[in-house]
Amino acid sequence: MISKRVSEMMRSKVSYPLARRYDVRARGDINLASNENPFGPSPRVVQALRREVARVGSYPDPRAPELKRAIGDYVGVKAECVAIGNGSDELVDLACKAFLNPGERVLIPLPTFAMYELACRVNGGVPRFLELPNFEWRVEELKRALTDVKLAFMGRPNNPTGDGISLNGLRELLAGGKLLIVDEAYVEFAGYSVARLASRLENLLVLRTFSKAFGLAGLRVGYAIGNPELIGVLESIRAPFNVNRLAQAGAITALEDQRYLRKVVNMVGQGRTYIRRELLKLGMRVLPSDANFLMVDVSPLGLDAPEFCDFLAKGKIFARELSSFRGAGPNYVRISVGSPWQNKRLIGELKKLKEGS
Ligand SMILES: Cc1ncc(COP(=O)(O)O)c(C=O)c1O
Incomplete structure (x- = not known):
């Protein structure tokens, strides 16, 4: 019944790697896994x-x-x-x-x-x-x-x-x-x-x-x-x-509402600079980014990408581990820029991780 090409895709498990490995629903959860705009619409x-x-x-x-x-x-x-x-x-x-x-x-x-x-x-x-x-x-x-x-x-x-x-x-x-x-x-x-x-x-x-x-x-x-x-x-x-x-x-x-758009873009730009600087201070490799997310090698912290994301998830912060992305390898995660308080919480958690390691 199923077409040959779709059966082949199902057999080789080619499907969209959904970000929601965790259930991001409760108030206070910080979703930095989907590259959304943390300020929402105008x-x-x-x-x-x-x-x-x-x-x-x-x-x-x-x-x-x-x-x-x-x-x-x-x-x-x-x-x-x-x-x-x-x-x-x-x-x-x-x-x-x-x-x-x-x-x-x-x-x-x-x-x-x-x-x-x-x-x-x-x-x-x-x-x-x-x-x-x-x-x-x-x-x-x-x-x-x-x-x-x-x-x-x-x-x-x-x-x-x-x-x-x-x-x-x-x-x-x-x-x-x-x-x-x-x-x-x-x-x-x-x-x-x-x-x-x-x-x-x-x-x-x-x-x-x-x-x-x-x-x-x-x-x-x-x-x-x-x-x-x-x-x-x-x-x-x-x-x-x-x-x-x-x-x-x-x-x-x-x-x-171009004014709102400019405000969002400015805030995200500032957040990106802040997160990048702090991650570099923590010793991670952070690729330069023109977007509202950063691709980060977390191996300097002694963890692979799934372990790193599991650690953050315990603090209700959700990042995207990239080991399910073709060509990214086991050590990279993608972190979306959040609102200022979300970015601070992220960095606070990572400082704790670094101190504990
Ligand atoms: C590069 C890229 N293109 C397209 C999309 C999907 O956009 P849309 O929500 O318009 O389908 C995404 C979403 O993450 C994306 O990263």
């Missing part, structure tokens, strides 16, 4: 959602013109260069559906976000993994790896390393003509983007989300930026009502 978004709730009896506008216009203005592209998805997860999947033939290969530099592999496999593609040597983006190696694939996924900044390929490097890869899907889920924290470039090129699609800096992870809204032909393909194969009414209203209002 209060104006919450008001807009309350107003929109009264209208959930009717379907959302399937073309979402108002949201596309608002995104277009925010990014600096025309609305026809924007497709909207049920989270950027859906757009990763739609891109594979749209551009892959069965058996074609997809370049996936590692370690990275697990959805690229999942979407590739479930749509009949074959991942071609490339482990980033020392977590560095070496353009010559990427160029070589691109020669025998149909398309490539690249986080910029990448989850979980927190950095990305340089702009010049990316331009070199684009010159080769293969389709590059650049995931800018963390763009607001990074401050660099190729979204405008995507609207003019034939082989670049940029994915973004409202789940991170805008604090709308529970609403599920993401978007793709590309030239109108590429965007038209995604639009033609998506389900008609993929982005619900609340999600559309919430995202439009989130874009209107």
Whole structure:
């Protein structure tokens, strides 16, 4: 009954490595495992959602013109260069559906976000993994790896390393003509983007989300930026009502409150600097990050990643151990930047750990 490729995925246990190894629900629990915005959405978004709730009896506008216009203005592209998805997860999947033939290969530099592999496999593609040597983006190696694939996924900044390929490097890869899907889920924290470039090129699609800096992870809204032909393909194969009414209203209002966005980005930037500095003082290797999380080698504390996360979980702080991420190894964890008091609690617990060891 089950298709061959899905049975194969189930047999080899390829599925999304869920962060919730622990039950993060009680008040006071500190979830630093999911790269969410610790401040939540703008209060104006919450008001807009309350107003929109009264209208959930009717379907959302399937073309979402108002949201596309608002995104277009925010990014600096025309609305026809924007497709909207049920989270950027859906757009990763739609891109594979749209551009892959069965058996074609997809370049996936590692370690990275697990959805690229999942979407590739479930749509009949074959991942071609490339482990980033020392977590560095070496353009010559990427160029070589691109020669025998149909398309490539690249986080910029990448989850979980927190950095990305340089702009010049990316331009070199684009010159080769293969389709590059650049995931800018963390763009607001990074401050660099190729979204405008995507609207003019034939082989670049940029994915973004409202789940991170805008604090709308529970609403599920993401978007793709590309030239109108590429965007038209995604639009033609998506389900008609993929982005619900609340999600559309919430995202439009989130874009209107740019002051709130700037505040969040500033606070997260300060938190990142603080955590990084303190972790370095504790002797850990911390990769430089442009996003709202840090990838950290915890082995200098004499623990591996699962042991480190179990220790923090006892104090109700939840970090993401990366041993289930392909290519990350046993000693790395990913820690999202929290609110100031959460960051202080984290560092306090780690100081206790260090003193006890
Ligand atoms: C690199 C990257 N892309 C996409 C997503 C998913 O975003 P969304 O919530 O829009 O599906 C995540 C979430 O963690 C991510 O890290």
